[in-house]
Amino acid sequence: MFTGIITGVGQITDSQPLGDQPSHGRRLTVQTPAGYLDGVGLGDSIAINGACMTVTTFDVAASRFTIDVSAESLARTVGLAGTGHRVNLEQALRSHDRLGGHIVTGHVDGVGAVEVFEPVGESWLLRIRAPKALARFLAYKGSITVNGVSLTVNSVADADDGSTAFDINLIPHTIENTALGELRAGGNVNLEVDLIARYVERMLGAEGKLPVSA
16 A cells, blocks of 8 residues: 655666566566665565565665566556666555545556656646546546555546546646656656545445445
């Protein structure tokens, strides 16, 4: 479980195939800030650009760790296959941590397309087009996770094809302390919709079908 509050920015420095078949995934090496892995254990969860991954090896002195990413995860996310680019990192939530963002599972729901990324005053306007399957989960002033960052939706515009464009305001602190500042129009981002919205949609869609206890 995560909150969408980024705890560090790392870099994928190596990517090796786990086999010679398309069904095989890749082993990634992630370089982290100094001291980031203090307290991390083998098998711990770290979200990378919003995707929950398991630490398979780690070197505290060198500030790097590895993860094994399945072909399924690679096919349903962006930003995990290549090397050299920065990625948002968040260690899993502990029971005594503050819930500074919103409840995030680290399970990417879909990929969005960046349509606008430009400065507005001291902040930046980020406009993303979400696929039709996620459109119903987006609401004005609702929560959305973009590349692992918990953000607030400022406006929503539905299109005739069923997709939805939504705007986000990024303050300077977010630009400076995450990898979102490297986004560009035409690129793609990992999206995770609000967990509560998913349960509400399920309950409304299944009204009269689910059993009710006495």
